[in-house]
Amino acid sequence: MDDKILNVAFAGNPNCGKTTLFNAFTGAKLKVANWPGVTVEKKEGTAHYHDYTYKMVDLPGIYSMTSYTMEEKLSREYILEDEVDVIVDVADASSLERNLYLTIQLIELGKPVVMALNMMDIVAERGMEIDMHRLPEMLGIPIVPVSARKRTGLSVLLHAIAHHKDKPMDRVEHHHSKGMHIHSHHDEYAMVYSDEIEDIIDLISARLMEKFPDMKNYRWHSIKFLENDKDIIEKYSIDTSDIIKKNYESDIINQRYDFIHEIVKEVLVNKEEKSVLTDTIDSVLTHRIWAIPSFLFIMAVVFFLTFTVGDFLKGYFELGLDFVSNAVRTGLDYMHIGNVMTSLIVDGIISGVGGILTFLPNIFILFLALAFLEDSGYMSRVAYVMDGIMRKIGLSGRAFIPMLLGFGCSVPAVMASRALEDKEDRIKTILVTPYMSCSARLPIYVLMSQLFFGNKAMIAAYSMYVIGAVIAVLTEFIISKIYKTDPKENNLLIELPEYKTPNARTIAIYVWDKVKDYLSKAGTTIFVASIILWFLLNFGMDGMTGDMSTSFAAAIGKKAEILLRPAGLGHWQIVVALISGIAAKEVVVSSMSVLFGVGNIASAEGMSLLSQQLTALGFGAINAYSMMLFCLLYIPCAATIAVIKRETGSWKYTLISIIMQVGTAWVVSTLFYQIARLFV
Amino acid sequence: MNLSEGRVGNTYKVTGIDLPEKITRRLQMLGMTNGTDILILNRKYSGAIIIKIRGTRFALGKAFSEGIMVKEDRAK
Numbered sequence: 001m002d003d004k005i006l007n008v009a010f011a012g013n014p015n016c017g018k019t020t021l022f023n024a025f026t027g028a029k030l031k032v033a034n035w036p037g038v039t040v041e042k043k044e045g046t047a048h049y050h051d052y053t054y055k056m057v058d059l060p061g062i063y064s065m066t067s068y069t070m071e072e073k074l075s076r077e078y079i080l081e082d083e084v085d086v087i088v089d090v091a092d093a094s095s096l097e098r099n100l101y102l103t104i105q106l107i108e109l110g111k112p113v114v115m116a117l118n119m120m121d122i123v124a125e126r127g128m129e130i131d132m133h134r135l136p137e138m139l140g141i142p143i144v145p146v147s148a149r150k151r152t153g154l155s156v157l158l159h160a161i162a163h164h165k166d167k168p169m170d171r172v173e174h175h176h177s178k179g180m181h182i183h184s185h186h187d188e189y190a191m192v193y194s195d196e197i198e199d200i201i202d203l204i205s206a207r208l209m210e211k212f213p214d215m216k217n218y219r220w221h222s223i224k225f226l227e228n229d230k231d232i233i234e235k236y237s238i239d240t241s242d243i244i245k246k247n248y249e250s251d252i253i254n255q256r257y258d259f260i261h262e263i264v265k266e267v268l269v270n271k272e273e274k275s276v277l278t279d280t281i282d283s284v285l286t287h288r289i290w291a292i293p294s295f296l297f298i299m300a301v302v303f304f305l306t307f308t309v310g311d312f313l314k315g316y317f318e319l320g321l322d323f324v325s326n327a328v329r330t331g332l333d334y335m336h337i338g339n340v341m342t343s344l345i346v347d348g349i350i351s352g353v354g355g356i357l358t359f360l361p362n363i364f365i366l367f368l369a370l371a372f373l374e375d376s377g378y379m380s381r382v383a384y385v386m387d388g389i390m391r392k393i394g395l396s397g398r399a400f401i402p403m404l405l406g407f408g409c410s411v412p413a414v415m416a417s418r419a420l421e422d423k424e425d426r427i428k429t430i431l432v433t434p435y436m437s438c439s440a441r442l443p444i445y446v447l448m449s450q451l452f453f454g455n456k457a458m459i460a461a462y463s464m465y466v467i468g469a470v471i472a473v474l475t476e477f478i479i480s481k482i483y484k485t486d487p488k489e490n491n492l493l494i495e496l497p498e499y500k501t502p503n504a505r506t507i508a509i510y511v512w513d514k515v516k517d518y519l520s521k522a523g524t525t526i527f528v529a530s531i532i533l534w535f536l537l538n539f540g541m542d543g544m545t546g547d548m549s550t551s552f553a554a555a556i557g558k559k560a561e562i563l564l565r566p567a568g569l570g571h572w573q574i575v576v577a578l579i580s581g582i583a584a585k586e587v588v589v590s591s592m593s594v595l596f597g598v599g600n601i602a603s604a605e606g607m608s609l610l611s612q613q614l615t616a617l618g619f620g621a622i623n624a625y626s627m628m629l630f631c632l633l634y635i636p637c638a639a640t641i642a643v644i645k646r647e648t649g650s651w652k653y654t655l656i657s658i659i660m661q662v663g664t665a666w667v668v669s670t671l672f673y674q675i676a677r678l679f680v
Numbered sequence: 681m682n683l684s685e686g687r688v689g690n691t692y693k694v695t696g697i698d699l700p701e702k703i704t705r706r707l708q709m710l711g712m713t714n715g716t717d718i719l720i721l722n723r724k725y726s727g728a729i730i731i732k733i734r735g736t737r738f739a740l741g742k743a744f745s746e747g748i749m750v751k752e753d754r755a756k
Binding site for chain 2 (some may be wrong): 064068072097098249253278279282292380383388391486489492493494496497
């Protein structure tokens with residue numbers, strides 16, 4: 001079993017089916033990590049065929065090999081410097097023309113390339129044919145037709161990789177000689193540029209050879225000099241000012257596309273572009289009037305599934321959790337385990353970590369729905385449909401999805417920000433998503449408004465949803481004014497892939513990966529946070545205390561109440577309730593009942609008792625509304641903080657998010673309280 | 681004329697791109713080189729459009745489509 005190891009890198013355009021193909025080889029056993037230093041996912045997996053072990057890496061989907069984006073830089077550095085034996089270029093046969101652009105650049109990197117020509121079935125459906133004899137001849141690389149969805153051609157591809165590992169190029173059969181004077185070595189290259197460019201490539205190569213004798217691929221590096229590629233020019237400083245008089249990037253792109261056009265003209269038989277299905281679906285889903293209602297309808301379905309169905313399942317999870325914690329408590333009592341230990345395990349760990357598990361149904365369903373939208377091709381349309389509206393507050397159209405989901409629960413909403421392709425957009429969206437009032441805050445509104453607003457209770461509670469959304473939009477608007485972007489620099493540009501039936505395997509792997517990620521990464525943070533909160537609420541100067549009023553949290557509350565006095569919330573019980581709300585927002589209500597010694601807070605007597613106590617403190621209707629505002633806006637729960645950390649990958653943004661939210665909460669509730677006081 | 685003035689359902693030929701260098705390069709790399717056919721598939725009130733170029737659909741914002749110079753393709 002001492003297999004020979006082959007390192008294979010999968011490269012390809014976005015939407016070419018690369019990940020589906022990759023998953024077809026590796027199954028669910030893929031390892032997802034980030035590329036060092038950046039939040040771009042790196043997927044790794046292995047496959048076996050005959051006596052080879054294939055170590056596969058799925059590079060991010062890219063359109064070209066320049067250094068404009070992080071994904072492009074990563075891909076090319078990985079291919080150039082790492083131990084990549086063979087590059088698998090996954091190309092979408094149904095849009096061969098655009099996919100070949102990357103192919104040409106991959107070939108230029110000088111490593112063995114095997115093309116996996118995907119979606120041949122779609123090509124056949126459209127009545128088109130690709131000349132599989134001529135195409136490899138013109139490119140000089142082996143080409144294997146595959147179908148990632150139907151899982152055909154997979155072993156043939158593995159076989160081709162093994163066979164091709166030591167051969168950078170097959171002989172290229174050029175159609176005709178390109179230039180006026182033939183360069184002796186041009187038979188080795190698929191892509192031959194104009195005489196002017198080829199002459200300069202030769203000159204720079206000679207100069208590089210002199211100064212960097214160990215360099216691997218002189219031709220590729222020389223081309224990069226002609227393209228004025230900053231990274232390469234910085235890395236290999238040679239003087240080229242006497243050779244390169246202008247930026248040839250545009251010429252190079254044009255000449256590559258001319259060559260591609262030549263290829264496509266020769267190999268694509270029956271070039272017919274009917275994609276009736278996509279056009280029919282788009283005639284509704286991107287219709288100038290129907291697009292938005294259709295989008296809202298689809299989002300309503302997603303919302304319903306995630307929260308109505310999800311919460312229904314969540315109820316059972318919570319019942320199960322109660323059962324487990326009671327059983328454990330009884331068990332621990334039976335074993336005469338001390339109170340401190342029992343409390344730590346049951347009140348701290350089980351309720352904290354269990355709290356994470358209860359979110360699972362929501363997260364599972366949400367990601368199922370999102371994966372479905374993504375894989376079907378609809379997600380890109382969302383960017384187009386919502387672009388005009390969201391662009392006004394400086395966000396891309398897709399930011400609408402996490403913000404809407406925020407009304408259900410901030411945890412999946414923050415995670416849904418992954419649908420945004422731009423990192424800056426993602427962070428901007430994550431920062432405001434917690435302002436959208438999640439369902440856990442509702443019990444607080446209900447309690448407060450029922451206590452103080454009588455028959456206007458409904459309006460008071462609903463106003464929170466509107467205020468949250470307005471503040472989110474306002475915040476984005478302010479951010480977009482501070483960090484102004486030129487519309488000529490930052491504007492909508494996105495590929496709209498053909499619609500297709502989502503692939504069950506791709507979706508299953510995607511969802512499993514997200515759920516696993518949530519459990520492991522967010523779980524550890526919440527675990528620590530719940531132990532800290534448990535300690536603060538259950539311990540005081542004299543050790544463990546059953547009375548929350550003598551706990552550390554109460555001590556903090558008594559110190560901190562002065563800070564909240566301007567907002568009309570200067571009572572230590574309120575402060576402690578707010579602190580406990582960091583564990584989960586709905587805990588504010590149960591903490592209030594404990595702190596004010598009210599048994600059943602939802603009952604009529606419980607409410608009147610609480611009302612009496614609050615009134616005795618001088619806590620009236622405007623204090624109550626101020627508290628609702630504060631609860632709406634202040635730090636999201638521990639679970640949300642954990643996923644913010646997870647998704648931004650940075651403590652800095654996590655802290656900014658916390659400070660910004662507590663700040664907003666304080667300012668808004670103080671403003672409200674001080675102004676309202678003048679009128680009441 | 682620029683692409684944003686084009687009519688839905690018509691095909692145009694690219695004659696030049698007048699946008700920041702980085703954007704111009706990106707568009708070219710996606711296949712929008714001079715002489716390429718662009719079919720306008722759809723347009724929104726906000727000015728964003730959907731185009732088809734070299735067999736692929738793209739959504740383009742107004743600011744971008746205004747910077748893409750085209751001429752009417754009389755062949756169609």
